[in-house]
């Protein structure tokens with residue numbers, strides 16, 4: 450990660466506390482814990498607990514002292530001109546998002562699009578080392594950001610590739626941008642992207658294929674050292 454980069458990690462009550470602890474031990478500064486409140490959660494069939502209807506997403510920055518990017522104004526605009534809260538009411542995944550196959554824990558594009566727009570600029574490189582069906586990548590590309598995904602399951606990489614091929618059709622990508630929830634109207638995302646100021650990143654990406662078929666990516670101006 451670059452020194453001014455931020456990381457988003459989603460989890461549930463079963464693991465989010467350990468993740469927070471580890472991040473703090475590694476010197477990361479936790480910025481928010483966003484609660485994604487699903488507007489249409491699946492029912493709890495055991496009838497022995499409250500229905501699970503939330504997921505937590507930790508947002509943290511690598512360095513205590515290096516400031517991070519936050520698109521405060523856009524988030525405010527999306528929230529009817531009031532400060533965006535750390536509770537996001539967004540629907541669970543819709544059937545149209547599974548057009549290329551099913552991944553058991555696929556996230557909706559609405560959640561990923563919001564966090565990408567909040568914390569990155571156009572053309573930014575976004576890495577998801579647990580890519581699954583690459584919702585992060587589809588959201589990144591639909592929002593004019595670059596993406597690198599890694600997953601150990603070939604089946605999920607195939608779904609990812611097909612999703613990427615699907616949005617290479619401009620008509621499909623325009624339709625998807627209109628279908629993503631969390632905007633005031635259907636055209637808002639498209640209009641925002643047209644007007645968003647472009648910034649050139651000078652990042653070079655080296656991909657190396659190592660033994661055991663693992664892809665290793667090195668972003669030249671990033672570094673692995675703690676701040």
Ligand SMILES: C[S@@+](CC[C@H](N)C(=O)[O-])C[C@H]1O[C@@H](n2cnc3c(N)ncnc32)[C@H](O)[C@@H]1O
Nearest residue numbers: 552554555556579580581582583584600601602
């Ligand atoms: C929770 S899912 C990611 C879902 C994804 N964000 C989406 O919306 O489609 C986690 C993924 O990590 C992958 N995974 C787990 N351990 C891994 C490892 N050690 N290396 C690479 N991928 C791994 C799994 O195959 C799974 O697809």
